[in-house]
Amino acid sequence: MPLYVNDRQIVLPGEAIATKDYNVTGGVYWEGDVAYSAVVGMVNIRGERDVEVIPLSGIYRPRIGDVVIGYIVDIGLTGWVVDINSPYQAYLPVQEATLKPIDLTMVDLKSLLSIGDVILTRIIDFNLARDYPVTLTLKEARLGRIEGGTLVEIDASKVARVIGRRGSMVNIFNEELGCDVTVGQNGRIWIRCRDPSDEAFVARVIKFIEAESHTSGLTDRVRSMVSQYKSGKKVVKGSATPS
Numbered sequence: 525m526p527l528y529v530n531d532r533q534i535v536l537p538g539e540a541i542a543t544k545d546y547n548v549t550g551g552v553y554w555e556g557d558v559a560y561s562a563v564v565g566m567v568n569i570r571g572e573r574d575v576e577v578i579p580l581s582g583i584y585r586p587r588i589g590d591v592v593i594g595y596i597v598d599i600g601l602t603g604w605v606v607d608i609n610s611p612y613q614a615y616l617p618v619q620e621a622t623l624k625p626i627d628l629t630m631v632d633l634k635s636l637l638s639i640g641d642v643i644l645t646r647i648i649d650f651n652l653a654r655d656y657p658v659t660l661t662l663k664e665a666r667l668g669r670i671e672g673g674t675l676v677e678i679d680a681s682k683v684a685r686v687i688g689r690r691g692s693m694v695n696i697f698n699e700e701l702g703c704d705v706t707v708g709q710n711g712r713i714w715i716r717c718r719d720p721s722d723e724a725f726v727a728r729v730i731k732f733i734e735a736e737s738h739t740s741g742l743t744d745r746v747r748s749m750v751s752q753y754k755s756g757k758k759v760v761k762g763s764a765t766p767s
Contacts, residue, residue, distance in 0.1 A: 525543060525545040525546070526542065526543050526545075527541075527542045527543075527546060527569075527575070528540040528541060528542060529541055529542070529567045529569075529575070530567065530569075531567060531568065531569040532566060532567060532568075532740055533566070533567045534564070534565070534566055534567075534580075534738060535561040535564070535565055535566075535567060535577060536561065536564055537560075537561055537562055537563060537564065538560055538561065539560060539561045540558055540559075540560055541558075541559045541560060541561055541567070541575060541577060542558070542559055542575050543557050543558055543559075544557045544558075544559075545573075546559075546573050546574070546575050547573050547574045547575065548575045548576075548577070549574075549575070549576045549577075550565065550568075550576040550577035550578055550579070551563035551565050551577045551578070551579045551582075552577050559575075561577050562577075563577065563579040563580070563582065564579070564580050564581070565577040565578050565579045565580055565681075566578050566580060566737070566738055568684070578681060578684055578685075579681040580681060580682075580737070580738060581679055581681055582679070582680065582681045583610065583611060583680065584608070584609050584610045584680035584709070584710040584711055585610070586608065586610055586612055586614075586647050586650050586657075586658045586710075587647065587650065587709070588647055588648065588649060588650055589646065589647065590646065590647045590708075590709040590710070591644065591645070591646050591667075591708060591709060592608045592609075592644075592645060592646075592647060592660075592708040592709055592710040592712070593608075593642065593643070593644055593645075593670065593675070593706075593708035593710065593712035593713075593714060594606035594607055594608040594609075594614060594642070594643050594645055594660070594710075594712075595607045595640065595641070595642055595643075596616075596637050596638065596639050596640060596641045596642075596643065597639060598639065599633050599634060599637075599638075599639065600615075601628070602617060602618055602628065603615055603616050603617040603618045603620075603621070603633070604616045604621070604633065604637055605656065606643065606645070606660060608647075608658060608660075608710050609677070609680065609710040609711055609712060610658070610710060612650075612652075612657045612658050613655075613656045613657065613658065614647075614656060614657075614658035614659070614660050615656035615658065615659055615660065616637075616643070616645065616659075616660040616661070616662065617659065618633065618636075620648070620659070620660060620661040620662060620663055621636060621637065621662050621663075622636070622662070622663075623663060637669065641669055642669065642670040642675065643660075643662065643667070643668065643669055643670060644666070644667050644668060644670055644706065644708070644714065645660040645661065645662055645667055646660065646661050646664060646667060647659070647660060648660065648661045670714055672716060673714050673715055673716035673717075673723065674714075674715045674716075674723040674724065674726075674727055675712060675713065675714055675715075676712075676713045676715065676727040676730050676731065677711055677712050677713070678711045678713065678730065678731065678734040679711055679734060680709070680710055680711035682711070682733070682734045682737045683707055683708075683709055683711060685733055685734075685737040685742070686707055686713065686730055686733050686734070686737075687707050688743055692743055693733065693742075693743060693746060694707065696743070696746060696747055696750055697715075697717075697726050697729075697750070700747075700750045700751070700754060701717060701718075701719075701722050701725075701726065701750065701754070702717060702718035702719070702722075703715060703716065703717040703718070703722055703723070703726050704716045704717075705726065705730075713730060715727060715730075725753055729746060729749055729750070732746075732749070733746060
């Protein structure tokens with residue numbers, strides 16, 4: 525049962541990854557019983573049988589079930605056209621925008637969502653035969669228009685690294701700084717912190733994670749950066765206190 529790579533190994537197109545005895549996913553192709561890398565990527569081994577090749581760069585390819593962050597770019601007769609940072613255009617039908625029934629003859633869609641609005645949404649269908657291949661929904665409790673906070677955009681192939689294993693990376697921001705980091709699978713990230721001044725720092729750290737995603741020990745380095753930042757804030761506050 526050959527496994528030809530190690531965890532966190534950087535692979536090039538054409539490198540052998542593993543045989544069919546493993547569950548190999550991501551940027552790969554198969555020749556006979558062997559999976560080969562189709563991209564320049566990083567190997568992620570989970571458990572005893574799951575192997576993923578994560579592309580180090582690339583476009584976002586929509587998948588049903590993905591939560592993404594999109595921009596309203598146009599308003600149609602029955603819904604909204606949404607930019608989801610992908611070559612494929614997305615559409616939010618009015619019946620997927622609200623739990624309440626909407627009479628299109630009585631309601632101006634601009635009163636619900638306007639061009640330029642940012643939404644947290646989920647992909648519910650992907651069909652290349654349609655003019656708008658991606659269909660979106662807002663009909664879940666945590667989905668809807670995004671207001672406030674800070675948005676940052678990264679290469680969609682680096683999303684898994686920003687999230688971390690079992691959410692380890694985003695949990696650092698929540699536990700240490702009280703920041704809620706919502707990562708869209710399309711590479712757009714929404715940052716909301718109890719102290720809004722922390723959002724610019726978190727955005728910089730996320731871009732650092734993107735740039736260093738291929739390196740080992742990244743979670744510990746990020747934790748150290750956050751700890752130093754917190755210590756610096758305490759010093760600044762202390763120096764501002766009258767003696």
